[in-house]
Amino acid sequence: MAAAAGFDFRRWRLVLLGGLLVGIVLFAAIFAPWVAPYSPFDLDVTQMLQGPSAAHWLGTDELGRDVLSRAIYAARISMQVALLAVSVGLVGGTLIGMTAAYFGGLVEQALMRAMDLLFSFPAILLAVVLMASLGTSVLNAMIAIGIVFIPGFSRLARASTQAVLRQQYIEAARSIGMSDARIIFREILPNIMAPLMVEAAVAFAYAVLLESALSFLGLGAQPPDPSWGNMLSTGRGFMAQAPWLSIVPGMAMFICVLGFNLLGDGLRDVTDPHMRE
Amino acid sequence: MDIRSRALENGRPTLSVRDLTVDFPKRSGSFRAVDGVSLDVWPGEIVGVIGESGSGKTMTALSTLRMLPKRAVVSGSIELGQRRILDLSPAEMRKLRGDRLSFIPQDAMRALNPTMRIGRQVGEPLVLHRNLSFKAAVSRAVDLLRAVHVREPERRVEDYPHGFSGGMQQRAMIAMGLALEPELIIADEPTTALDVTVQAQVLKLLKEIRDREKTSILFITHDLGVVSELCDWVYVMYRGKVVEQGSVERIFTEPREDYTKMLLASTPTLFPREAS
Amino acid sequence: MTDTVIQVAGVTKSFVRGVNAVDDVTLSVARGETLGIVGESGSGKSTLLRMILRLIRPSAGTITLDGRDVWNAHDRDLKAVRRQMQAVFQDPASSFNPRQSIGTILAAPLEVHGIGDRASRAKLIGETLERVGLPAATVSRFPHQLSGGQRQRVAIARAVIMRPAVVLADEPTSALDVSVQAQVLKLFREIKDELGLTSVFVSHNLAVIREVSDRVAVMRHGRLVEIGTAERVFNSPESDYTRALIDAVPDPFRRFRAPVELESGS
Structure with a gap:
């Protein structure tokens, strides 16, 4: 269909644009040791709080570390956290949602009320509470954020499963x-994966923001490990003298979140059967 | 003498379609849904257009209503009375639709607004085209619903569509279609979703309306049985073309085209002719 | 020949609002015969079929297949019941998983029941496709690439691939054009005769029921109105409702004589 009649650019443009931005971030994250001009940890007290220059394209921080290199390494942490968190949310939510819809009755009532309860906590508060009980570490941040995602994925999985259950091929399979x-x-x-993948892309963006928020609050990545959140937190203290310390991680987050949101919206359009002719 | 030959002696057809062609442009070439169709509906005549899926029967009906998707390319001519439908502006077409020309769709449930009481909906054409107040329109709706044999119409106008059964909803659609005493009613498979006993009542009602109001009806269907009970004249469509036309007796007793014969032979029946 | 395959005894299904979708129905189907169940919407005909198929649990009554209680069968008996009884559903658009190829769809019943190995399954699938009049290349196609009639042929293939004793069909031709319907009904009858199948055929279309059935059951509001041979029910119905139903059918050959070349179906 689409393949036979040539590539339909209009339909895929959001996916391509989102994919490009996400690709840049992912590339930086995966190949950080080769891409980054400096180590993110090397101190250089002679170069503290320097503005952008030929040697340090995006300037240096209060300990003389290269901001560009730290932002690139921070992408690693963000991507790791987001990937694991979204996986936890996706797998947990999908299993719960499908089980609830498929078995119905009391099972469904119990599972979905539990999800309502989880959903009624503000996300950041829930993450903070979980971190407080699990201890602060990057791994725990991933799990906490993942748990925050479970209710959303479970509702979507349940609704999608209910739609599939009404199809006759389910009766045929039973018979x-x-x-x-x-x-x-x-x-x-396989028939509910498309909406879940769209949701996953959007959740990825949200996970990046949540991880940054936790790090900003000192609950995520611990210094000296760089993360966009703790870079932003540091930058806050030097807003007047060195605005690039806040602008750089802020822009990195912006590109990353925008990329995943565009990708999610684009995938929604591409997989939505109503958009096909 | 059938209606058609009587009509031919005096006057002109209510609806006259000539060389109607409908194309849908596609990325590679275009798809011709209707291919040079000509048909007439005379005053007081019920004309059936029969065909299987993809025959172009619904596209022909939608062309007459100017309700085709925007990308469709239409050529030929369609005249309703003296009006050349394809040359009318959208505003003129809106005035015509629901007034001189009304449409009864297959799925009444989806055509009715679930949040609006039946009385207001049935009376709505009178508000739009005759500047009646809603109150006056609702009281007229009571008469219209009575005319299509809805029991206790004074009470039922207060109901919402979901309180009506499928057959009752279709009656309400027909009542709405009758509100302005149109010259032509176009009905697209209006009984396909109904049970046979309800279908029989709706078909009887349509005949009654034709006899009483002398309304012309263009009836689109895939069901040979319905055509045999309801229609005076039949057009058989296949792949966008009219392959055969004739009086209902002629089509069923002496079909000429292979396609028509095949349709007749495929139709399951309760009255099989004993194999001798 | 009065060997009973399906026995439905006092079966009732009540849904929440106190109305019985199926109300105390008793009937039986003999080996090799086709029982047609006809009724309007809300008659309970599809619910009854689904209870026999073990998809909806009856509120009361028993259903047996070859003497085995369908709803109280366990383990080996249940497997046997499942294997003996297959179904063809109405909607050619939704009765197949859109993400599976026809090959995968047809292999599923064989895999579930552990029949054959990969090679013998592929061979059986090929033969079955050929039998229902589809080219061998159909295995690699997906449901949306087939027409409605082709999909119903696949549905028949799926139902008979395990050589069941019983095939239950729910409005299998209602969504098809008449010319395609005629071909699918013909195929259904041929395969039924070839394999000596016992079948239950549910439809709202009286003429279709007349064409495929040996005996006919008429249902209304969940109750069995009457049951008898097709000849008897259609030529001299006992109940006023059946009479009214027959009179309501818009049948072209009531007014006009059927063409000679038309098969009488009996």
């Missing part, structure tokens, strides 16, 4: 004697 597990994983799951 040939297929087991519940096989129906759930072979018949339902």
Whole structure:
């Protein structure tokens, strides 16, 4: 169809633009040791709080470290946290949502009320509470953010599963004697992946913001490890003398979040059957 | 003498379609949904257009209503009375639709606004085209609903569409279509979603309306049975073309085209002719 | 020949609002016969079929297949019930998983019941496709690439690939054009005769029911109105409702004589 009639640029433009931005961030994260001009930890007391220059394109921080290099390494942490957090949310939420919709009745009531409860906490507060009980570390930040995502994914998975359950191929599967597990994983799951992937892209953007917020509050990545959140937190103290300390991590977050949101919106348009002819 | 030959002696058809062609541009070439269709509906005549999916029957009806998707390319001529439908401005077309020309769709439930009481909806054409107040329109709606045999119409005008059964909803759509005494009613599979007993009542109602109001009806369907019970004249469509036309008796007793014969032979029946 | 395959005894299904979707229905289907169940919307005909198929649990009554209680079967008995009884559904658009190829769809019942190995399954799928009049290349196609009639042929293939004893069909041709419907009904009858299938065929279309059925059950508001041979029910109906139903059918050959070349269907 689309392939036969040539590539439809208009339909894919958001995905391409979002993909480009996300690609830049991912590239920086994966190849940080090769891309970054300096180590993110090297101190140079002679070069404290220097503005952008030929040697340090985006300036240096209060300990004379290269801001560009730190921002690039920070992308690593953000991507790791977001990836694991979204995975926790996606897998947990999808299992809960599908189970609730498929079995219905009391199972559904219990699971979805638990999700309501979880959902009613402000996300950042929930993450802070979880971090307080799990201890502050990057791994715990990932898990905390992942748990914050579970209710959203579970609701989407439940609604999508309910739509699939109304299709006759589910009755057909039951009537040939297929087991519940096989129906759930072979018949339902592949048909609810598209909306979940869209949600995952958007959640990725949100995870980056949440991780930064936690780091900003000192609950995520611990210094000297660089993260956009703790860079921003440091930059706040030097707003007047060295604005680049705040602007650089801020812009990095902006590019990353924008990229994932565009990707999510684009995927929604591309996978939405109503948009096809 | 059938209606058609009587009409031919005096006057002109209510609806006259000539060489109607509808194309849908696609990335590679274009798709011709209707290919040079000509048909007439005479005053007081019920004309059936029968065909299977993809025959172009619905596209022909939608062309007459000017309700085709925007990208459709239409050529040919369609005349309703003295008006050349394809040359009318959108505003003129809006005035015509629901007034001189009304449409009864297949799915009444989706065509009715779920948040508006039946009385207001049935009376709405009178508000739009005759400047009646809503109150006057609702009281007229009571008469219209009575005319389509809705019981206790005074009470039912207060109901919302979901309180009506499928058959009742279709009656309400027909009442709405009748509100302004149109010259032509176009009905696209209006009984397909209904149970047979309800369908029989709706078909009877349409015949009654034709006899009483002398309204012309263009009836689009895939069901040969419905055509045999309702229509005076039949056009058989296949792949965008009219392959055969004739009086209902002629089409069913002496079909000429292979496609028509095949349709007749495919139709399951309760009255099989004993194989000898 | 009065060997009973399906026995439905006093079966009732009540939904929440106290109305019985199916109300105390008793009937049986003999080996090799086709029972047509006809009724309007809300008659309970599809609910009854789904209870036999073990998709909706009855509120009361028992359903047996070859003497095995369908709803109280366990383990091996349940497997046997599942294997013996297959279904063809109405909607050619939604009765297949859109993300699976026809090959995957047809292999599923064989895999679930552990029949054959990869090679023998592929061979069986090929033969079955050929039998329902589809080219072998259909295995690699996806449902949306097929027409409505082709999809119903695949649905029939899926139902018979395990050589079941019973096939239950719910309005299998209602969404099809008449010319396609005629072909699919013909295929259904041929395969049924070839495999000696017992079948239950649910439809709102009296003429279709007349064409495929040996015996006919008429349902209304969840109750069985009457049951008898197709000849008897359509030629001399006992109940006023059946009479009214027959009179309401817009049948072209009531007014005009059917063409000679039309098969009578009996």
